[in-house]
Amino acid sequence: MEFATAIHALHPKTVFRISRAERAETRNVFVRIWDDGITGYGEAAPNAFYRENADDVRARLLQAAPWIRTLKVHSLADIGRIWDEIWPLVKPSRSAQCAVDIGLWDWLARRENCTACELAWGKQPHPVATFATIGISTPEELGDKVAELQGFPLIKIKSDGRADIEPARFVRDRTGAALAIDANCSWGGHDIPVLAHQLAGLGVKFIEQPLPPGEDARMPEILASSPLPILADESCVGLEDVEQMPGFFSGLNIKLTKCGGLTPALRMLRRAQQLGLQTMTGCMLESSVLISAGAVVAQQTDFADLDGAWLIRDNPFHGVRYEKGVLHIADRVQPTESSADMHYESCC
Numbered sequence: 001m002e003f004a005t006a007i008h009a010l011h012p013k014t015v016f017r018i019s020r021a022e023r024a025e026t027r028n029v030f031v032r033i034w035d036d037g038i039t040g041y042g043e044a045a046p047n048a049f050y051r052e053n054a055d056d057v058r059a060r061l062l063q064a065a066p067w068i069r070t071l072k073v074h075s076l077a078d079i080g081r082i083w084d085e086i087w088p089l090v091k092p093s094r095s096a097q098c099a100v101d102i103g104l105w106d107w108l109a110r111r112e113n114c115t116a117c118e119l120a121w122g123k124q125p126h127p128v129a130t131f132a133t134i135g136i137s138t139p140e141e142l143g144d145k146v147a148e149l150q151g152f153p154l155i156k157i158k159s160d161g162r163a164d165i166e167p168a169r170f171v172r173d174r175t176g177a178a179l180a181i182d183a184n185c186s187w188g189g190h191d192i193p194v195l196a197h198q199l200a201g202l203g204v205k206f207i208e209q210p211l212p213p214g215e216d217a218r219m220p221e222i223l224a225s226s227p228l229p230i231l232a233d234e235s236c237v238g239l240e241d242v243e244q245m246p247g248f249f250s251g252l253n254i255k256l257t258k259c260g261g262l263t264p265a266l267r268m269l270r271r272a273q274q275l276g277l278q279t280m281t282g283c284m285l286e287s288s289v290l291i292s293a294g295a296v297v298a299q300q301t302d303f304a305d306l307d308g309a310w311l312i313r314d315n316p317f318h319g320v321r322y323e324k325g326v327l328h329i330a331d332r333v334q335p336t337e338s339s340a341d342m343h344y345e346s347c348c
Helices: 054-068 076-090 094-111 116-121 139-148 166-174 192-200 213-225 262-274 288-298 337-341
Strands: 002-010 016-018 021-023 026-035 038-044 132-134 154-158 178-182 204-208 230-232 251-255 278-282 317-323 326-335
Touching: 002 054, 026 054, 026 094, 038 094, 038 288, 054 076, 054 094, 076 094, 076 262, 094 116, 094 262, 094 288, 116 262, 116 288, 132 139, 139 166, 154 166, 166 178, 192 204, 192 213, 213 230, 251 262, 262 278, 262 288, 278 288, 288 317, 288 326
Parallel strands: 132 154, 154 178, 178 204, 204 230, 230 251, 251 278
Antiparallel strands: 002 026, 016 021, 026 038, 317 326
């Protein structure tokens, strides 16, 4: 099995802001895995919050490349075993693990002449309604963004340490979309149940990650007083964290690049459902490769936030199509002309 990696820059249509950062560019890591004349593609979107960057992720992948080249994949059981066995070679990088895992899923689906969704669920993917995210915006930017989202079914609004609910009120007055608020850990200085009551009056469906993970001990009291569900994101990274969610959060946001790929994401989904938790599939700024893999999980989650490829202007892969906030998945992801400048490296 041959293996190569590339770092490729993606650019949001406008500067994308959340409570702790803003981005005009993100550097994602792509992998190509080929054997028997079949090529599979993987991707990771490393994030500084999880102490990852593209250069480190790629270095770990190249370090693991000799081992990866010895692999033979015949089934999903093989991919699950590989996911466990590669960890000592790439730790602590879940992003590196993710890129390989998704590449192997894609390769196996192509070899079996089916989709990754058929491998996971035994059926073709159905379209998924996804949140369209509004980053932290000036009043002028907010007006333009809301105009662009007319007719979309789901809108997520990023918040920061000001905990200003006026953007939610502005959006509610201009659309009939279901709303969610994502604080990205920034509401530590506020009375969150009071904010939740105000937001519930605006028809907001849930709040995401109001406190940093280090303050999770406060969450049971907050959750008990909140009229809205509260979902974990940064507080729930991998499968081991799912067990800690009941009583602290109403549900969780599963992101492939933070948990290590499609294999663990499906494990997280199944365990969360067993525990009666709400589930959402989320993303970073990503190409069609990661979004297509995330859509496999989103077939059975309560919510999807898979707008990462819609937010960027230079997607290097075909494979997803957005129609008014509804995500349609193609049978295959394929490189676009813009991927021609990817420089894959196969050895250190």
